[in-house]
Amino acid sequence: MFDFDMLGLAPALNEALKRANFTQPTPIQNQAIPLALNGHDILGLAQTGTGKTLAFGLPLIDHLLAQPGKPDPKTAKALILAPTRELVNQIADSLRTLTKGTKLRVATVVGGQSINKQIMFLSRGTDILVATPGRLIDLMERGAVNLGAVRHLVLDEADQMLDLGFIHALRKIAPALGTPRQTMLFSATMPKQMEELSRAYLTNPQRVQVSPPGKAADKITQSLHFVSKPGKPAKLREILSKDVDALTLVFTRTKHGAERLMKGLVADGYNAASIHGNKSQGQRDRAIKAFRAGDINILVATDVAARGIDIPGVAYVINFDLPEVPDNYVHRIGRTARAGREGEAIAFCSAEEVDLLRQIQKLMKIEIPVASGAMPEAVQPEKPARRPKNPRRGFKPKPADAGSKPAANKRRRPRGRRPAA
Template sequence: MFDFDMLGLQPALNDALKRTGFSEPTPIQNQAIPLALEGHDILGLAQTGTGKTLAFGLPLIDHLLAARGKPEPKTAKALILAPTRELVNQIADSLRTLTDGTPIRVVTVVGGQSIGRQINMLSRGTDILVATPGRLIDLMDRGSVDLRTVKHLVLDEADQMLDLGFIHALRRIAPKLGTPRQTMLFSATMPKQMEELSSAYLTNPRKVQVSPPGKAADKITQSVHFVEKPAKPSKLREVLSRDPDALTLVFARTKHGAEKLMKGLVADGYNAASIHGNKSQGQRDRAIKAFRDGTITTLVATDVAARGIDIPGVSYVVNYDLPEVADNYVHRIGRTARAGREGEAIAFCASDEGDLLYQIEKLMKIEIPVASGSRPERGAGERSNRRGPSGGQRRRGGSGGGGKKPAAAAKPASKPASAKRRRPRRGRAA
């Protein structure tokens, strides 16, 4: 372990670290920063909330300060790609804190904001461009950005970019970048696709890992309440009432569900807001700011916020609906117990979510302690999902179902051979 002042960083960076109160690096910073300062490509594996932004941000800024030189119009010297608008803004805010008082310029480009304004900012050129892949492609297509001078590439939360289908955008962006370049890839999990991504875009990378993929922060206390869906609203109010002034982040599965849940809480007198894909960027930014300031104490979100909120004061994360992708559970609960603090993650599990819970526990290699209710039999969720709206057999034409077929369907009338040959084509088209 070292102190930041032992790294030989540019004086302006050392001053910024002291000004912001950073003295000792986190484990991921301890491993990654010296290697990145030497110019190595980095493959970093660490859960959310471990300080990855400084792990790539400090060496990146140090290189740029040493190189000097003003960027040409429409160009950038370094590119950081992140999957969500919230994460882009979070990264940019952290970097601006470190570059305050230096010539280093940081520009963000994300969807949901004026593309004309972003084109105007890029017309002057920038040292660091932080972007979501989709909006960057839009700007490339308009000829508003020239990436040939990019000599540093960072892919943050790369596994989520894969989940959201940004691999195709990355394949368009990467060939436009300058070479040789330093590439740093950071991820909370290491699926097979991530290994392929590393092989394609990193050169002899140094791998740094501070915790096994799928492992939550040590200071997160986890529990699960087995409760059916109709009882979830009252259970949530019970949880919120225990510590009404604490910042609580509540995750719902759908945009409609998050909005409905938030409105119900507000009607009952709770200081609540929501963020999801149907909200404008301005609405999402205002909600997160109010949550950070404590004006709002309960923030209801979909997975759009699972990796885009860096608020050290979040005391509780409630998984009102369990995520359908087990990895997302780890990212969600990583919103608490940040920066060395303690936090609590509370999950609600209905009978048809039992198999989702099983997949989460399998990934994390733990059994989450039960706070109330009884653990459902494994497989109950699958059986429930095969049932129709009334809980009985699916209607005719559904996939699966069981039971006897109606008599009329038992012996279908014979059909011409040509009609039988056409049936597979209809199935594929559907």
């Protein structure tokens, strides 16, 4: 198939696609949409940036447009679960673009925002509910939402949700959903747990795979710099100075590391902001909005943003710290080379991260080209010093010899009384 008109979508959807300048489906869309339109459960595997949102969003909207009636109060007709607040908002924005001018309503529920406002919005009912699992369970326990009318379930970026303990949340959510229902599961990687998840919640799914799991997008140029941990800030500034106006996403391993790095860059005159778990939802939204608009051109982030930023203009992704989970490297660098564009992914590796690098290269089945430095001998990261044991902890006095007599109890004179004269 060569364009969306040939997929058999509703006329309103074709018009929305034209307004948004979507003309040709991506490979994952080309394969998944016809199957989903026919009601099949879908197991979709594709790297980030290949258009998975439209792959499940278009058939979902098409089905809902064909259904009569409005949703009842506190109900939803379709549920989309995603691991992060940023990804929930990104999905909802894409769906609202496609449903503009139709009867369909899209609602979001995420942590970090007023739960009372979410309860109020859900009280009117919605056609599509996009949610993070934790906040959705909070609303279910408060009786603010009834999922019994849900006939379409989408699990997006399910592999990351597994890392976040999503399987326990899904066991609470799934029994509340309506049946029969269509379930679509999309992911960039396929760990063993994902196979178990698909067997448990999908019925005879059609598997759609456009690239091997763990493979990066073809238009991403990767490079590797071996650099000591103290030398990373200087190497970062060296790279940033070569293209000062480019949109650059820098990943760190920790929240404190992201904030410290961002403040150092700002102090040196760089136009930078940061997003991580210690930031409020409003702060994170404003930073991403400014980054998308080009008001700032350097965004320092932890993995909380690896799945939630869909900005076609990101030219560079720099792994200041390598991730501890190899799959996250694929998701990080997938923030560039989006929508068919080219991009560059740069990784720093210190001696403490050599083992992490080997795991990443094993997953991707490639060796990342070395741009500078030489591989150091792997060293284990320093562990915090253990507190010395208390020599008296667990001390027990030795029992008296069996032959010895216990000391006689002396009667104590009551305080404040004197013997009679």
